[in-house]
Amino acid sequence: MNKxxxxxxxxxxxxxxYLHVGGLRTALFNYLYAQKTNGxxxxxxxxxxxxxxxxxxxxxxxxxxxxxxxxxxxxxxxxGEFGPYVQSARTEIYRKFAHELVERGKAYYCFCSxxxxxxxxxxxREKNQTPMYDGKCRNLSEDEVKEKLGEDTPFVxxxxxxxxxxxxxxxxxxxxVEFNNSEVDDQILMKADGYPTYxxxxxxDDHLMKISHxxxxxEWITSVPKHIFLYESFGWDLPKFVHLPLLLNPxxxxxxxxxxxxxxxxxxxxxxxxxxxxNFIALLGWHxxxxxxxxxxxxxxxxxxxxxxxxxxxxxxxxxxxxMNGQYMKKLDLDYISEKTEKYFxxxxxxxxxxxxxxxxxxxxxxxxxxxxxxxxxxxxxYEDLQFTDEDLKxxxxxxxxxIFSFWADALKxxxxxxxxKINDLVKQSQKELEIRxxxxxxxxxxxxxxxxxxxDIPTIVDILGxxxxxxxxxxxx
Ligand code: GLU
Numbered sequence: 001m002n003k004x005x006x007x008x009x010x011x012x013x014x015x016x017x018y019l020h021v022g023g024l025r026t027a028l029f030n031y032l033y034a035q036k037t038n039g040x041x042x043x044x045x046x047x048x049x050x051x052x053x054x055x056x057x058x059x060x061x062x063x064x065x066x067x068x069x070x071x072x073x074x075x076x077x078x079x080g081e082f083g084p085y086v087q088s089a090r091t092e093i094y095r096k097f098a099h100e101l102v103e104r105g106k107a108y109y110c111f112c113s114x115x116x117x118x119x120x121x122x123x124x125r126e127k128n129q130t131p132m133y134d135g136k137c138r139n140l141s142e143d144e145v146k147e148k149l150g151e152d153t154p155f156v157x158x159x160x161x162x163x164x165x166x167x168x169x170x171x172x173x174x175x176x177v178e179f180n181n182s183e184v185d186d187q188i189l190m191k192a193d194g195y196p197t198y199x200x201x202x203x204x205d206d207h208l209m210k211i212s213h214x215x216x217x218x219e220w221i222t223s224v225p226k227h228i229f230l231y232e233s234f235g236w237d238l239p240k241f242v243h244l245p246l247l248l249n250p251x252x253x254x255x256x257x258x259x260x261x262x263x264x265x266x267x268x269x270x271x272x273x274x275x276x277x278x279n280f281i282a283l284l285g286w287h288x289x290x291x292x293x294x295x296x297x298x299x300x301x302x303x304x305x306x307x308x309x310x311x312x313x314x315x316x317x318x319x320x321x322x323x324m325n326g327q328y329m330k331k332l333d334l335d336y337i338s339e340k341t342e343k344y345f346x347x348x349x350x351x352x353x354x355x356x357x358x359x360x361x362x363x364x365x366x367x368x369x370x371x372x373x374x375x376x377x378x379x380x381x382x383y384e385d386l387q388f389t390d391e392d393l394k395x396x397x398x399x400x401x402x403x404i405f406s407f408w409a410d411a412l413k414x415x416x417x418x419x420x421x422k423i424n425d426l427v428k429q430s431q432k433e434l435e436i437r438x439x440x441x442x443x444x445x446x447x448x449x450x451x452x453x454x455x456x457d458i459p460t461i462v463d464i465l466g467x468x469x470x471x472x473x474x475x476x477x478x
Contacts, residue, residue: 003039004037004039007033007034008034009034009211010030010041010043010206010214011023011043012045014045014046014049014052015054015058016057017054017060020264021284022217022247022255024281025281025285026216028070029286031071032304033213035304041072042072042085043065043072043075045058045076045085045088046087047086048087048091049198050193062075067268069274082208093204093208094204097234098189101159101189101230101234102157106229107157108138108158109148109158110155110156111137111154112133116136120134132186133185138160157190159186161184161185161187161226162181164182165181166179167181167184167225167228169224169238170241171221171224171242171243172240172306173245173310174218174221187199199227199230203227207231212239212240213240216243217244218243218245218246224241242306245309245310245313247315248315255316260316260318267321271341271372272325272372273329273372275296276321276325276327276329278297278300279296284316285309285310285314287308325371326369329366329369330366334359338359338362340372341366341375344376350379350383350384360463360464361375361379361382361464364379364460365378382461382465386450386473400434401445403436405474407433407434409471409474411426411429412474415467418462420459420463423458423459423462423463446461449462449465449473449474
């Protein structure tokens with residue numbers, strides 16, 4: 001099916017070395033909107049801040065998006081007709097537009113030194129004013145500018161933002177939004193190194209790449225007046241603005257590293273599943289018509305709508321994420337879960353060469369853990385020698401316990417192909433014949449086989465351990 005070229009959205013991350021969960025939410029909502037409307041989604045790398053360059057960050061970011069299943073129609077590794085899609089490869093374009101703005105009288109050269117700007121800001125802070133450029137170079141004459149340029153004085157280009165009036169715009173989620181122009185700074189558009197700032201590059205690219213909807217986090221809404229001024233100064237049409245609600249910590253403060261991880265990669269490393277990650281992130285600020293919470297990416301593509309995005313901040317609730325991940329761990333294909341869990345076993349130096357046993361171990365662990373990594377703590381006892389306390393040893397050496405162990409060791413020795421059903425029968429039979437039931441039966445047996453009085457039922461434990469290992473554990477304490 002041909003895509004609708006009238007709807008073009010973009011995810012425009014700055015590659016900082018990791019994907020912030022808020023960034024993923026932006027990427028996901030853009031993706032979903034494009035899918036829903038049959039529009040196009042674009043990945044654009046905003047890497048013009050040389051001070052923040054992190055080698056490999058762009059590739060890592062694209063890998064993370066791929067892993068999560070978020071594809072795009074155009075991007076650095078999938079060039080469309082509006083490339084390049086990496087801003088550092090477009091600096092000539094921005095330079096040209098910055099100078100064009102100067103010619104149009106909408107921007108100006110500023111020759112102020114860093115020392116002067118620091119001093120101005122310091123004075124403003126002392127007077128309790130918002131730090132802003134004081135406009136010293138705003139009205140330099142043409143001759144003054146020529147002279148400075150002739151002397152090779154370093155310069156930046158600043159936006160000549162109107163000092164009076166208001167900027168009013170419509171945001172799809174916030175509705176009508178107003179800013180007093182006097183509160184907007186004469187933003188630097190081009191830095192002394194000839195690189196653009198975010199504002200210039202972002203607007204120029206959104207225009208050149210024919211972006212129809214700017215969908216991004218609410219922290220960018222204060223930039224909109226500057227952007228609108230840029231669009232209008234160039235005589236370009238405005239895109240539609242869609243600012244997604246802030247992400248909050250459980251205490252309603254702005255989501256921060258201090259209260260937990262914010263890097264998507266960290267969650268994936270810990271064994272949160274991509275499917276759960278997508279589902280959880282989708283519900284940060286968006287909800288479907290009913291109260292259903294579990295959605296695959298495919299289902300979200302159908303259900304998603306901008307109309308169901310809320311205004312109020314969305315709490316990043318880790319407990320809910322854990323619950324949701326647990327749901328996916330139980331529900332997804334066992335082979336898939338087993339494969340994804342392998343590396344945690346390898347890291348824990350557990351030999352999983354017995355594939356059949358490993359599958360059973362994962363099947364048991366995935367019902368109990370909330371992350372893939374968490375499966376390990378429900379699994380080591382099936383592989384490693386058990387450790388017992390003096391208290392445990394007392395239980396194991398009890399007369400009744402010994403009777404159970406000896407019964408089981410004999411019965412298993414004579415049994416061939418142990419099925420769950422057979423082990424179940426053995427549980428019943430041994431209780432009956434030995435006349436030991438309830439706690440007296442289960443506590444010692446589970447302890448000797450599993451190293452803990454609590455845990456899976458006996459048939460599951462024996463089934464995982466297999467005949468040899470079960471007999472070995474029983475005999476060791478006989
Ligand atoms: N590069 C900005 C960021 O890092 C993009 C903001 C926007 O979408 O306009 O989030």
